[in-house]
Each structure stands twice: as C-alpha cells, then as structure tokens.
Amino acid sequence: MSAALDVLRTYPDTGWAQGPTGAIEADVEHGHVLQFPQLHFELSEAERRFLDPRWADGKAKNISLRANTGELRGAAGSEADQAALQAMITRYRDQAEALVARLFPHYRGALRRGHTSYRPVAIEGRATSWRKDDTRLHVDAFPSNPTRGVRLLRVFHNLNPHGAPRQWRVGEPFETFAARFVPGIPRPVPGSAWAMHTLGLTKARRSEYDHLMLQLHDRVKADLAYQKDAPQLAVDFAPGTTWIVFSDQVLHAAMGGQYMLEQTLYLDVERQQQPATSPLRVLERMTGRPLLD
Secondary structure (H helix, E strand, O other): OOOOOOOEEEOOOOOOOOOOOOOOHHHHHOOOEEEEOOOOOOOOOHHHHHOOHHHEOOOOOOEEEOOOOOOEEOEOOOHHHHHHHHHHHHHHHHHHHHHHHHHOHHHOOOOEEEEEEEEOOOOOOOOOOOOOOOOOOEOOOOOOOOOOOOEEEEEEEEOOOOOOOEEEEEEOOHHHHHHHHHHHOOOOOOOHHHHHHHOOOOOOOOOHHHHHHHHHHHHHHHOHHHHHHOOEEEEEEOOOOEEEEEOOOOOEEEEEOOOEEEEEEEEOHHHOOOHHHOHHHHHHHHHOOOOOO
16 A cells, blocks of 8 residues: 555545635545545434445345436335335435535536445455456446446545444555556457447447547556555545545455445536646547547
8 A cells, every 4th residue: 555645635624615725626536535533424313324335226236316316226124114215215315416516616507416325235345256346446437338438526424333344455646547557458349349339239339439438447446466465555535524536447356345325416527727637638648539429
C-alpha cells in the first residue's frame, strides 16, 4: 500500500442541502475521492430495523430503487415494511441529490438520476466469479449497458451500526493505470457491436470506448500481480461517513463492510467543467482517434 497516492479529499460538512463546501468540480473530475466524515444520514428509530440482511430477498446482492419509477426491487418483508424501506431509500436519494447540487453547481440541470441502492449484505464471504469480484481493483464498466462515455458519479454512505468501516482500496490515477493496459488491447471485431445489440446482449450499441473500458475492467481484475503490487491506498470510511467518486475513473476495490447506501447520477462528458479529465478524452488522446461513432 502506498500512502503517497494523493487521492483523498476531506470536508467538514454536516448538512446535505447546506454547508461550507461548494464548487469542487475540479476535485472530483481529477479523480479524487471526496469524503465527508460528519455528513450523517439519520435513521428514525423505526427504520433501524432495516439494519439487518434479512431485508434483502436473496435474488440480488442489493435492494434498489428504480430511477424512473421509484419501484423497490430486491427487498423482502410485508407490503408495509417494504413501503417504509422504500421511503428510507427515497429520502437518501433526495438528500444525495441536494448534496451534489450544492457541491457541483456547474452540473445543475445536466445530471440524470440513476438507481439508488441499499446494500445490507456483508461484502466478506460472497462467492462470485473473478469478473464480478469487486474486492479486486477495477473501474466501473458494464457488459450489457454501454455508457458511450457518460460519467458515473456515485454518492455512498456507510450506515453500519456496529462501528465497522467500509473498507476500500484506491489505486493509481486513471491515465497511469490505463497506459499500462491499453497498448495490449486489440480493437473490437468489426460488426460485433451491431451483432450484440441485435441479439439483445447489450441495451445499446457498444462503442469502441465501451470496448476499451470493459477490457480495462477485465484485464486489471485478472492481473493478480497488479492487484498485489500496484500503487494503492487502503481507505476506511467510518460509520456515518459520506463519500463521492466518479467510479468510471477511480480505480477502486471494496474489501469489507456491511450496510451501505449508494446513489448513481449520470453526466455527459461535455457538461463537465474540465472534459479533458474524463476517461473518454484520456483514452482518445492515448489511442489517437475518436472512440464514439
């Protein structure tokens, strides 16, 4: 682990909609992890019963609130219990969006809401394939859901009632990491993006950018020597801590913890304050060609 990595930024805010911090787009766009140790998401006494993994139905690793419909998925319990859980997650979504609007005024009117998730199941002990093993350093990329360069801004909060931190590893800057792997990645097979979309394997047609990001995701997870020896920093997010990252840019691994809330927001590269810092622009400079067709 390398304490020399300059990735963490800490702020004193205690309120979601109001606070001393604002206009920090440059920090998040340059690949920093923004943490707010005193920014707590408060549960009511009745809501504390949801700090139990039994509320997950076991079919998915997360309980999710769908972005467009507000439908709750992946939850167990009675209709009344699920309505109360839905209200709790909705309140987190609203507070996370208020926070992002305050911290990043340049993005106002440009952010699109993604799903909200509650993760009551412990990371430790999950059996999964190496591609889905998020305890390995990776950047977020999705085989069936091409982003075509759209940024993934995520707001996390550790709800753990037992004092356990959310344990992360954070890796080297995106451009440095990508430079290690991009030269060995072949270009996509002509017609493959069309075929996958036609067959329903992807929700949209995969761009060359998406091809590169998926290859980066897979190759870094498969490289056990890199996982062990690459520059990285262990970061523990204590209970009551909120943190924000562009998860398509920050090389990260979730090593331990239980009971976390997360809100995803989407941002077009052109709406960044500094679009040149985005993975899309970095990879275009690296390859010397446009990656969106």
